[in-house]
Amino acid sequence: VYNVNLVLKGFCQSGDCDKAMGLFCQMKRNCVLPDSISYNTIVNGLCKAKRSVEARDLFEAMKAGDCKPNLVTFSALIDGLCKNGEVEEGLDLLEEMEKKGLEANVFVYSALISAFCNKGEIERGKQLFDEMLGKNVTPNVVTYSCLMHALCKTGKWQEASQMLNDMTTSRVHPDVVAYTVLADGLCKNGRASDAVKVLDLMVQKGEEPNTLTYNAVINGLCKEGRVDDALKILEMMAKKGKKPDVVTYNTLLKGLSGVGKIEEAMELWELLLSKEFHIKPDVFTLNFLIQGLCKERRLGDAVRIYSTMVQRGFQVNIVTYNILIDGYLNAGKITKALELWKYAVDLGFSPNSVTCTILIDGLCRMQMLRMAKGLFNKKRASGVRPTVIEYNALMASLCRESSLEQARNLFQEMRNVNHDPD
């Protein structure tokens, strides 16, 4: 069973759940009875493959059979449901396990806290945190990291910094992930200098920053236009033997183009393209580059690079098209923009809400309000609720054209469909 379980895990991790399921069924036939670890591995694998319905079915089958769900089963399934957006169902499972006399552990609570924090409901995350304290479940470094992440995302970086101290006094030692969460969180709040201090602090405490940590700080510095400081971090990495990865280079490329050093960004791009270099550019690299070019009004160069790459079989995504469509619209080339949009759709790329906003906003600014309205109505008619941003874009244009009455109607409509105007 031990060895078969390892194989099950292997299949699941390589994304081949079906193979794992097949093997699992064979086990039953061949008198290698699956144990709870086999079941849990499959439940977890299904969850990770976003097949939470099947995971739940298997879970029900366990309840009916001899191998009852245990703590690991519950935590895997709760996490899976949460990541699938079914957080309330996750809470129901928490209740169910408690009724069965299974005490939730730190895995279960951390999964739920992480879910609420990601939804932006920190208060409920904190509630669960208090609940676990009340039940004498000791929070660990993962629990604290989730909370720090959430605090930073909502601007409460002071509280997050405080939490790093709190965990230390609770004898929970921050690890490299915890420090990275904080450093990144500080950066996202425009406090790159403080993030650099976190780097120093962790080294002092004997935790080595890894590539992700450095990338977060490099990003923070670049966002503040401090590309030279970011390059110093790159040197620091080299000294310590930490390898930059494609994210590192992407971040720097974007940083360079952000401070107008588009030529240097191009050089970096060429470096990544060269055969001898060990890191290959990805779609982020391309997108950053063409966006930088568009910003510099070098739309032609952007399109040329995009075309060359596509010809070479490079995989682009909808964001690539969004950037180029936006570029065309900003250059007043409406026909080209619409052509490209159609082309992307024909290739099978699904326009996302950003695509729509770009088009609506762009058309509005081109005095083509009527076309924008058409797009908006088409979307509404097909049953898709326009986003707040799209309402805003259209309302802004209507106001600009002094069609106040129509703008007011839209505003009213937003409230009717339960959109909170921002």
Next chain:
RNA sequence: UCAAGAUUCCAU
């Protein structure tokens, strides 16, 4: 041998 946390892309 099974479960929870971190870094880079587009628009208002």
